[in-house]
Amino acid sequence: MTVDAGRGVEVVLPRRAPEREAAAAVREFAPWIERRVRELDRAKALVAARGDSVPYVGELLRVRSQPGRTRVHRRGDELFAPAGEERLPALERWYRRAARDEISARLAVACWQTGNSYSKLTIRGQRTRWASCSPDGAMSFNWRLLLGPEPVLDYVICHEVCHLEVMDHSPRFWALLASRCPDYRAYKSWLRRHGATLVLA
Numbered sequence: 001m002t003v004d005a006g007r008g009v010e011v012v013l014p015r016r017a018p019e020r021e022a023a024a025a026v027r028e029f030a031p032w033i034e035r036r037v038r039e040l041d042r043a044k045a046l047v048a049a050r051g052d053s054v055p056y057v058g059e060l061l062r063v064r065s066q067p068g069r070t071r072v073h074r075r076g077d078e079l080f081a082p083a084g085e086e087r088l089p090a091l092e093r094w095y096r097r098a099a100r101d102e103i104s105a106r107l108a109v110a111c112w113q114t115g116n117s118y119s120k121l122t123i124r125g126q127r128t129r130w131a132s133c134s135p136d137g138a139m140s141f142n143w144r145l146l147l148g149p150e151p152v153l154d155y156v157i158c159h160e161v162c163h164l165e166v167m168d169h170s171p172r173f174w175a176l177l178a179s180r181c182p183d184y185r186a187y188k189s190w191l192r193r194h195g196a197t198l199v200l201a
Contacts, residue, residue, distance in 0.1 A: 002128065004127070009026060009033055011025050011026065039193075039196060052064075054079070054091065054147070054200060055146075055147045055148070056098070056146055056147070057102065057146055057148075057149070057150045057153060058149045058150045059077065060077070061074070061077055061078065061079050062077060062078050062079070063078075063079045063081050063087075063091070064078055064079070064080050064081065065081055065082065065083040065084075065087055066080050066081070066082070066083060067082075067083045067084075068082075068083075069081065069082045069083070069090075070082055070086070070090070071090060071093075071094070072090050072091055072093070072094035074094075079091070079094070081094075088200055088201055091200050092125070092143070092200060095143045095144075095146055095147075095200075096123050096125070096143045098143075098146060099123045099141065099143035099145070099146050100121070100123050102146060102153075103121065103123070103141050103145075103153075103157065104121055106153070106154060106157050107121065107139065107157055107160075107161070110154075110157050110158055110161045111161060111164075114161055114164075114165075114180070116161055116164040116165065117137065117164075118133070118137045118138070118139045118161075118164065119136055119137035119138050120137070120138040120139065121138075121139050121140075121141070122138070122139070122140040122141075123140075123141060123142075123143050124140055124141070124142055124143070125142060125143055125144065126142055129142065130142050130144075130145060130156050130191060130195075131145075131156050131157075131159070131160045132160070133160045133161075133163035133164060133167075135167060137164060139160055141156070141157075141160075144198040144199065145198070147197075147198040147199070147200075148190075148191070148194070148198050149190070151183075151187060152187045152190055152191060154181075155181055155183075155184055155187035155188070156187075156191075158177065158180055158181045158184070159177060159181075159184070161180075162176050162177045162180065
């Protein structure tokens with residue numbers, strides 16, 4: 001079951017389950033759904049309060065729209081972006097490019113420090129996942145992590161690098177993560193509470 005600001009409540013059932021099971025699930029989880037809707041409403045208000053600024057790894061960058069521009073360009077603490085309907089898609093493309101540079105540099109350091117290596121890096125925009133590591137060492141990160149604080153981004157990278165040694169979420173994995181990122185619980189909790197604010201609009 002997921003609650004999404006744009007799509008409402010979505011319940012996924014096993015193939016042979018009767019549809020009435022969805023209604024029963026919604027009734028059973030009504031308090032959780034209501035709490036999630038309130039969290040999303042708060043997140044929307046926080047995003048709206050940013051006005052013409054967007055977060056970038058703990059900084060706040062002011063977005064200036066320029067008619068005729070096709071790409072986003074950063075100068076200091078300002079982003080010069082296309083105007084109108086092209087603004088949001090262009091900003092996302094800029095964040096995706098920036099995420100590849102930002103994350104690949106941090107990932108290289110984290111791997112060097114732990115004696116690990118990864119096979120491939122992909123930047124994505126999943127709705128429900130922040131990152132993943134496949135058994136063959138392929139790493140995938142969500143570009144929206146750049147909209148959060150720097151320690152949260154570093155925590156997610158550390159989490160995935162730990163998966164290069166322990167693929168599951170067993171006690172051994174959490175002990176390894178705690179040894180490398182002692183405050184990981186705080187960052188994990190931050191993502192759970194504030195992840196819905198990591199959007200451009």
